Amino acid sequence: MADPKQEQRDAFRAEDPASGPLTTDQGVVVDHTDDSLQAGERGPTLMEDFHFREKITRFDHERIPERVVHARGAGAYGYFEPYASCAEFTRAAFLQDPSVRTPVFVRFSTVQGPRGSADTVRDVRGFATKFYTTEGNYDLVGNNFPVFFIQDGIKFPDFVHAVKPEPHNEIPTGASAHDTLWDFVSLQPETLHTIMWLMSDRAIPRSYRTMQGFGVHTFRFVDAAGKGTFVKFHWRPLLGVHSLVWDEAQETQGRDPDFNRRDLWDCIEAGNYPEYELGVQLVPEEDEHSFDFDLLDATKIIPEERVPVRPIGKMVLNRNPDNFFAETEQIAFHTANVVPGIDFTNDPLLQARNFSYLDTQLLRLGGPNFSQIPVNRPVAPVRTNQRDGFHQNQIHRGTSYSPNSLGGGCPALADPDSPAFRHLTERVDGQKIRRRSPSFDDHYTQPAMFWHSMSAWEQKHIVDAFRFELGKVGARAVRERTVEQLARVDHELAVAVAQGVGVAEPRRQETPRPTPSPALSLENNKGDGSISTRQVAVLVSDGVDAGHARAVRDALTEGGAIVEFIAPRDGEVRAADGALAVDRALPTVASVLYDAVVLPGNGLGAGDPVSDDLARRFVRGAYRHGKPIGALGASVAELAALLPDSVRTAGADGAPAVDQGVVTADAVSDDFLRAVAESIGAHRHWERTPLSG
Numbered sequence: 001m002a003d004p005k006q007e008q009r010d011a012f013r014a015e016d017p018a019s020g021p022l023t024t025d026q027g028v029v030v031d032h033t034d035d036s037l038q039a040g041e042r043g044p045t046l047m048e049d050f051h052f053r054e055k056i057t058r059f060d061h062e063r064i065p066e067r068v069v070h071a072r073g074a075g076a077y078g079y080f081e082p083y084a085s086c087a088e089f090t091r092a093a094f095l096q097d098p099s100v101r102t103p104v105f106v107r108f109s110t111v112q113g114p115r116g117s118a119d120t121v122r123d124v125r126g127f128a129t130k131f132y133t134t135e136g137n138y139d140l141v142g143n144n145f146p147v148f149f150i151q152d153g154i155k156f157p158d159f160v161h162a163v164k165p166e167p168h169n170e171i172p173t174g175a176s177a178h179d180t181l182w183d184f185v186s187l188q189p190e191t192l193h194t195i196m197w198l199m200s201d202r203a204i205p206r207s208y209r210t211m212q213g214f215g216v217h218t219f220r221f222v223d224a225a226g227k228g229t230f231v232k233f234h235w236r237p238l239l240g241v242h243s244l245v246w247d248e249a250q251e252t253q254g255r256d257p258d259f260n261r262r263d264l265w266d267c268i269e270a271g272n273y274p275e276y277e278l279g280v281q282l283v284p285e286e287d288e289h290s291f292d293f294d295l296l297d298a299t300k301i302i303p304e305e306r307v308p309v310r311p312i313g314k315m316v317l318n319r320n321p322d323n324f325f326a327e328t329e330q331i332a333f334h335t336a337n338v339v340p341g342i343d344f345t346n347d348p349l350l351q352a353r354n355f356s357y358l359d360t361q362l363l364r365l366g367g368p369n370f371s372q373i374p375v376n377r378p379v380a381p382v383r384t385n386q387r388d389g390f391h392q393n394q395i396h397r398g399t400s401y402s403p404n405s406l407g408g409g410c411p412a413l414a415d416p417d418s419p420a421f422r423h424l425t426e427r428v429d430g431q432k433i434r435r436r437s438p439s440f441d442d443h444y445t446q447p448a449m450f451w452h453s454m455s456a457w458e459q460k461h462i463v464d465a466f467r468f469e470l471g472k473v474g475a476r477a478v479r480e481r482t483v484e485q486l487a488r489v490d491h492e493l494a495v496a497v498a499q500g501v502g503v504a505e506p507r508r509q510e511t512p513r514p515t516p517s518p519a520l521s522l523e524n525n526k527g528d529g530s531i532s533t534r535q536v537a538v539l540v541s542d543g544v545d546a547g548h549a550r551a552v553r554d555a556l557t558e559g560g561a562i563v564e565f566i567a568p569r570d571g572e573v574r575a576a577d578g579a580l581a582v583d584r585a586l587p588t589v590a591s592v593l594y595d596a597v598v599l600p601g602n603g604l605g606a607g608d609p610v611s612d613d614l615a616r617r618f619v620r621g622a623y624r625h626g627k628p629i630g631a632l633g634a635s636v637a638e639l640a641a642l643l644p645d646s647v648r649t650a651g652a653d654g655a656p657a658v659d660q661g662v663v664t665a666d667a668v669s670d671d672f673l674r675a676v677a678e679s680i681g682a683h684r685h686w687e688r689t690p691l692s693g
C-alpha cells in the first residue's frame with residue numbers, strides 16, 4: 001500500500017554516496033581529505049584550505065541543544081488504521097475509514113537523563129506519536145503513565161529542576177533517587193499518584209514494545225455537527241505489558257545502555273513489528289461533573305471499570321529511520337498540533353503545554369521553519385502567509401498577506417461549509433484569578449487506589465523502590481516528610497518504607513479506601529501468553545546434546561521466540577552428532593539481556609573455570625529475576641545445584657517437572673517444550689524467593 005510519508009521522504013534523500021566522488025558542500029570534487037594544505041611538509045596550515053575550513057566548521061556545528069526533557073529517545077515510522085468509522089464522536093478524517101492507513105512516526109523516550117544516558121533507568125517513558133493525516137499533522141504527545149506529577153504547567157520548571165541532577169555536581173544521571181526530587185515530592189502531594197507509578201515496575205519497561213501509552217489529559221472529540229465528547233487516549237501493546245525488575249534494570253544499564261533502543265531497532269529490522277491498539281474512554285459533555293475528581297486534573301485517571309476503554313484502531317511500527325539525527329532527533333512534537341475533530345479542554349497542564357512545545361522547538365531547531373524538516377513535514381498541502389526566518393527552505397511566490405487582491409485573494413479562506421479546523425464553542429465565564437479549583441484538592445484517594453489495585457509482588461516491588469530511592473536521600477527530614485505523606489495513602493505502605501529507610505514509623509491515621517481498579521495491575525495486562533519475540537538463551541558447550549538443543553530452538557522459534565545459542569567461545573561447539581553454530585560468546589552477553597534460559601544437556605559443562613563461572617552467573621541471574629528456566633538431561637543436576645532446595649526438579653522417572661517457572665526433564669519431549677513455552681508466556685515467576693530491591 002502506498003505510503004505518502006515515505007514517498008515524500010524520497011524527495012529529501014541526500015545524493016547517493018556511490019553516485020560519484022567526494023565533494024565539498026558546494027559540489028566541488030576533491031581528491032584528498034587526509035592532509036591539510038600546508039606551507040611546506042612541516043609548515044603551518046594555510047587559510048586558503050577551504051576544504052579543511054569547511055570540514056572543521058561543519059563538524060564544530062554538528063550538535064544542537066538536546067531536549068530539555070525527554071532527551072534520550074528512539075523512534076520509528078509506521079501506520080495507523082481505524083477498526084471502524086468513529087464519525088459518531090469525531091469528524092477527524094484519519095478516524096473514519098478502516099481502509100485508509102495514516103502514516104505515523106513514534107518517538108519513545110526517557111525523561112530525566114541526557115541524550116547519552118542509559119535506557120533502563122527508573123523513569124517515565126515518553127510515547128509521542130505524529131499522525132501525518134490528510135488534514136494536517138496530529139500529535140498525541142503522551143507517556144507510559146496515565147497521570148502526571150503536577151496539575152498546572154506553571155509548576156513544570158519546578159518539577160523538572162527537582163528531578164534533574166542536583167545543580168552543584170550534576171549527579172545522578174538518569175535517576176530520581178536523590179534529594180531534590182524527594183524534597184519536592186514531600187512538599188507537593190499532588191505528585192503522589194504519579195510517584196506511585198514511578199515506584200512501580202511500570203517505570204522500567206522490558207521493551208518499548210511492551211508498554212502502554214496514554215494521552216494523559218482529557219481531550220475532546222468533536223463530531224461533524226460540532227458536538228464535543230470528552231476523550232482519554234490509551235495505547236495498548238498487543239504483546240502485553242511487561243516490565244523488568246529493579247536489580248535487573250540496574251545491571252542492564254551497564255551491560256547494554258541501549259537495551260530498549262536496540263530492541264526496537266532489531267525487532268523492526270527482523271520484521272517483528274511492534275503493534276499497539278488505540279483505545280478511547282469517552283465521557284459525554286453532560287457527565288463532566290459526575291466523577292469524584294475533576295476531568296481537567298491530569299493527576300487522576302478515569303478507572304477503566306467505570307468507563308471502559310473502547311478499541312478504535314491499530315498502529316504498526318514497520319520502518320526504522322534512515323538517519324537518527326535527521327529524523328528521531330529533529331522530530332518536533334507539539335500538543336497543539338491537532339486536526340479537525342480533536343480539541344482541547346481547560347486542563348491547566350495541557351494549556352501550558354500548548355505554549356511550551358512550539359517555544360522549545362524554536363530554540364532547539366534554530367528558528368521558525370522546523371516544520372519544513374522532512375520528518376516534520378505534513379503530507380497535507382501547506383499554504384500559509386508565514387515567510388522568511390532562519391533555514392527557510394522554500395521559495396514562495398506572490399503575496400504574503402490576507403486579504404489581498406494582487407495575489408488573486410490567495411490563499412483563500414475555507415468557506416463555511418467546507419472542512420477546516422473550527423474551535424469548539426465553549427462558554428467560558430469567570431473572575432481573573434490565580435487559584436487552583438477545589439475540585440483538584442484530593443491528592444490521596446487515587447494513589448491509594450493504585451496501591452490497593454496491585455498484586456502482592458507488585459506491592460513488594462513498590463516498597464523496595466521507595467526504600468531504594470529514599471535510602472539514597474541524604475536529608476533525613478525529606479525521608480521523614482515523604483513517609484508522612486505515604487501515611488496518608490496507606491499505613492502499611494508507609495510503615496514498610498519507614499522500616500527500610502530508618503525513620504520513625506508514622507502514626508496510624510484515616511486513609512482512603514477506594515474501590516481497586518484491577519486494570520491497573522500488571523497481572524491483568526500480561527497479554528495472551530504468546531512467546532512471540534521473547535529472547536531465549538540456550539547455553540551450549542562442547543559435548544552438548546545437539547538434538548536437544550535443536551529441538552528446543554525449533555519449537556520455540558516456531559512459537560515466535562528469538563532463540564540464540566550461547567557458548568563459552570564464538571564459532572562452533574562440538575556435539576556427538578556434528579557441530580552446532582554459536583550465535584554469541586558467553587563473555588559478550590548476560591542473563592539480563594534475555595527473557596529465558598534453557599540448558600539442553602551439558603549446557604554448563606565447558607570445563608574451564610571462567611566459562612563455568614559465567615554460565616552459573618547467567619543461570620543464577622535468570623533465576624533471581626524471576627525468568628523461566630528449562631533444563632534437560634545432565635543439566636538438570638547442574639541446575640538443581642544452583643537453585644534453592646525449594647525448587648522441585650525432575651527425577652529419573654521421565655516426566656517433566658514444572659515448578660516456579662523452572663521446567664526440567666530427562667529428555668526432550670512435547671510436554672517439556674510446551675511447559676517451557678508456557679513458562680515463557682507467563683513472563684516472570686514471582687512465586688520464587690522474594691526479590692530484594
Ligand code: HDD
Nearest residue numbers: 067069070107126127142143148153156216352356357360
Ligand atoms: Fe512534555 C517533551 C510528554 C508535560 C514541556 N513531553 C515531551 C516529550 C513527551 C512529553 C513524550 C518528548 C517528545 C519527543 O519525543 O520529542 N509532557 C509529556 C506529558 C506531559 C508533559 C505526557 C503531561 C501530561 N511537558 C509537560 C509540561 C510542559 C512540557 C507541563 C511545559 C509546560 N515537554 C515539554 C517541552 C519538551 C517536552 C519542554 C522538551 C522537548 C520538546 O518538548 O520537544 O516542551
